[in-house]
Amino acid sequence: MRVLIADRLELGELTSMTDAGLTVTHKPDLDADGLVEHLGGVDVLVVRSTKVTETALHAADALSLVIRAGAGTDNIDLAAAADRGIFVSNVPGRNASAVAELTIGLLLAVDRSIVDASTTLRAQRWEKKRFAAADGIREKAIGIYGLGNIGLEVATTAYAMGMKIHVLDRARSDSTSIRLTDMDAQYWPDLVELARNVDVLTLHAPLSDDTLGVVEATVLAALGANGILLNTARAELVDQPALEAALDQGLRVGLDVFHEEPKGSSTDFSHPLSKHQNVIGTPHIGASTDQAQRAIADGVVDVLVRYLSGEVTNCVNLRQARERAATLVIRHHDRPGVLAGVLGVLRSQALNVERMDNRIFEGGTAAIAMIDVTCDDEEGEIGPSLCAALDALDGVIGARLQPAQ
Numbered sequence: 001m002r003v004l005i006a007d008r009l010e011l012g013e014l015t016s017m018t019d020a021g022l023t024v025t026h027k028p029d030l031d032a033d034g035l036v037e038h039l040g041g042v043d044v045l046v047v048r049s050t051k052v053t054e055t056a057l058h059a060a061d062a063l064s065l066v067i068r069a070g071a072g073t074d075n076i077d078l079a080a081a082a083d084r085g086i087f088v089s090n091v092p093g094r095n096a097s098a099v100a101e102l103t104i105g106l107l108l109a110v111d112r113s114i115v116d117a118s119t120t121l122r123a124q125r126w127e128k129k130r131f132a133a134a135d136g137i138r139e140k141a142i143g144i145y146g147l148g149n150i151g152l153e154v155a156t157t158a159y160a161m162g163m164k165i166h167v168l169d170r171a172r173s174d175s176t177s178i179r180l181t182d183m184d185a186q187y188w189p190d191l192v193e194l195a196r197n198v199d200v201l202t203l204h205a206p207l208s209d210d211t212l213g214v215v216e217a218t219v220l221a222a223l224g225a226n227g228i229l230l231n232t233a234r235a236e237l238v239d240q241p242a243l244e245a246a247l248d249q250g251l252r253v254g255l256d257v258f259h260e261e262p263k264g265s266s267t268d269f270s271h272p273l274s275k276h277q278n279v280i281g282t283p284h285i286g287a288s289t290d291q292a293q294r295a296i297a298d299g300v301v302d303v304l305v306r307y308l309s310g311e312v313t314n315c316v317n318l319r320q321a322r323e324r325a326a327t328l329v330i331r332h333h334d335r336p337g338v339l340a341g342v343l344g345v346l347r348s349q350a351l352n353v354e355r356m357d358n359r360i361f362e363g364g365t366a367a368i369a370m371i372d373v374t375c376d377d378e379e380g381e382i383g384p385s386l387c388a389a390l391d392a393l394d395g396v397i398g399a400r401l402q403p404a405q
Helices: 032-036 054-059 078-083 096-112 114-122 149-160 174-182 191-196 217-223 240-248 290-308 338-348 384-391
Strands: 002-005 023-026 044-047 065-068 087-090 141-145 164-168 186-188 200-203 228-231 252-255 279-281 326-333 351-360 366-375 396-403
Touching (some): 032 054, 054 078, 078 087, 087 290, 096 228, 096 252, 096 290, 141 191, 149 164, 164 191, 191 217, 326 338, 326 384, 338 351, 338 366, 338 384, 338 396
Parallel strands (some): 002 023, 002 044, 044 065, 141 200, 164 186, 252 279
Antiparallel strands (some): 326 366, 326 396
């Protein structure tokens, strides 16, 4: 199996896995265009920020898995990968602590004017009175937009520092709800109301059609000129002209992400936000701690090792079962042709397989197949006649229908 690492990643354990039958190539300087020329014969692609376009995916003749060394997958064309039957897996949560640490660091830097104070001190000026005028963050309200691993880590840290936690009233997992309850979190129905009721708004949502430019003028106006905005997620979450206008009104901002970031790791960079006196910025380094990079590398290796054993983990482009899905439980003799007959019956009744798992019983005589099926058109029927047709097949011991819950 050929693995291409098309980014600057330290994956020493992966490159040493030749005993697992891997041939690993590391080309850290590939961009979206260059990637197209290097995917021939590649089975697994590993990227961090390199864009994986539809053109690249169509150029791949053997690719079956793309691993994003991190959580967000907006640099990968998920729809194009799904169309070609290519799994896309991520490594969520491994860099959460690092990004959360930087988020809190930016908050403190903004509130205490740490950058300006340090710069002034290096210029051999003692401006104690000027830089002693900070509000402090204890008892302040922080609004968290995006409650994934990073958002929860920020909430936990902020709560430990005495801040009041505010979040959107959106669907949450049971474990997330329990953690938020323990933090006495306050819920708000939309982003404008969240911004209106906090002193600090911090962004940790993924970029999607629903979140593109979601922090616009009305949200920033609700946060107010005395507020603080933190963004260590994606620059595109924020409407930039609206942000520039809010900065001129007094809003203070901590940024780790910018529109149109340069591709290189060291280059000139001129941006209206990076130069604004009310902005404390860092060059997209949120996940760039040694601890985080080791954790991400371990996560990539884990995804790949499991894939070699036939298990796909953290896949982000598999469709969830549709509402009309049901599960067929088919006990059958373990011999060639039986499952082919089963699939033939499904085809004849206009049914499609969503997922299938077949297990062999001890002794190798019998097996059981669990098949999730759906109706793709009006002619499809999931009912007693289906089980009767399956029971009539040679080699089928018995079939039963388990309706979707």
